[in-house]
Amino acid sequence: MQTAIAQVAVLEVNNGAATLQWTRAALLTQTTEIRIEQDVTYRRAMTYRAIALNKLLPHAEQYGTVQFVAADGFVANIAGKDLAGAGQAYLAIETPEQAWPAIDTDHPQKKLSAGPYYLVWGNPKAGKIGSEQWPYQVVKINVVRALSERFPQIRPAALPRASYPAALRGMAMYTKHCSVCHQMNGGGDAAIGPDLNLPYSPSDYFQEAFLKKLIRQPQSVRSWKNAQMPGFDRAALSDQELGDLIIYLRHMAKQQ
Numbered sequence: 344m345q346t347a348i349a350q351v352a353v354l355e356v357n358n359g360a361a362t363l364q365w366t367r368a369a370l371l372t373q374t375t376e377i378r379i380e381q382d383v384t385y386r387r388a389m390t391y392r393a394i395a396l397n398k399l400l401p402h403a404e405q406y407g408t409v410q411f412v413a414a415d416g417f418v419a420n421i422a423g424k425d426l427a428g429a430g431q432a433y434l435a436i437e438t439p440e441q442a443w444p445a446i447d448t449d450h451p452q453k454k455l456s457a458g459p460y461y462l463v464w465g466n467p468k469a470g471k472i473g474s475e476q477w478p479y480q481v482v483k484i485n486v487v488r489a490l491s492e493r494f495p496q497i498r499p500a501a502l503p504r505a506s507y508p509a510a511l512r513g514m515a516m517y518t519k520h521c522s523v524c525h526q527m528n529g530g531g532d533a534a535i536g537p538d539l540n541l542p543y544s545p546s547d548y549f550q551e552a553f554l555k556k557l558i559r560q561p562q563s564v565r566s567w568k569n570a571q572m573p574g575f576d577r578a579a580l581s582d583q584e585l586g587d588l589i590i591y592l593r594h595m596a597k598q599q
């Protein structure tokens with residue numbers, strides 16, 4: 344199903360020093376055509392007019408976190424080094440001549456297309472880019488301080504020392520994969536899913552094996568039609584990384 348698209352779509356890019364407003368027409372002068380073999384949102388191969396992200400945001404590797412803000416307020420925090428890395432980030436641009444299909448006509452929030460702007464990756468495997476790093480319906484790109492600087496309540500305390508390094512690595516996994524939907528101790532940009540520490544930590548009320556199973560494949564633990572949480576397979580989160588994430592959740596369970 345084709346959807347009606349806005350004729351004027353302004354993209355705001357704030358690199359921390361200045362804010363630029365790009366019109367679609369200005370962006371389109373710098374695009375190439377790219378083919379994405381396994382598009383995460385449309386679940387098939389797609390061809391887009393797209394601008395390489397380094398043209399919009401040169402030297403992204405120097406930024407800790409770059410936020411992609413959707414029209415409905417959805418925020419994805421993506422590490423600058425991922426944007427500048429081997430994953431090959433592009434911003435795909437929907438045009439009135441070539442409108443994109445609806446994301447999912449059966450889903451109340453997904454009746455629209457992924458436009459006007461959509462972050463796609465030419466080589467997601469090489470960059471270890473997860474499925475939640477494909478924000479769509481983007482209208483703003485903001486360079487911001489790291490999530491754990493803006494929300495210190497998500498940081499694990501240094502004690503107990505032995506597991507602290509693992510807890511820190513787990514926080515990085517949490518920031519990358521989970522904070523797009525969840526908060527921790529009330530800190531974070533999104534609240535699509537429940538807070539993962541308030542009032543209780545899931546590491547307290549789930550046995551560890553079930554918690555791991557839930558993160559790998561939520562529907563294998565509890566299943567219903569409108570569930571929104573995606574699963575994280577080993578390509579997205581290795582066994583070691585999942586272990587670190589659980590240690591992080593356990594640390595935080597003592598810091599409510």
Ligand code: HEC
Binds near residue numbers: 571
């Ligand atoms: C795209 C959004 C999204 C992402 C990404 C996401 N979750 Fe969720 N999560 C949800 C939603 C929404 C729920 C509520 C159940 C549902 O609708 O699936 C949930 C439920 C949960 C629950 C069950 C809580 C309970 O008490 O029922 C846990 C635990 C959880 N998520 C952990 C995680 C972890 C850990 C990550 C990162 C590896 C993560 N989630 C990533 C959206 C997300």
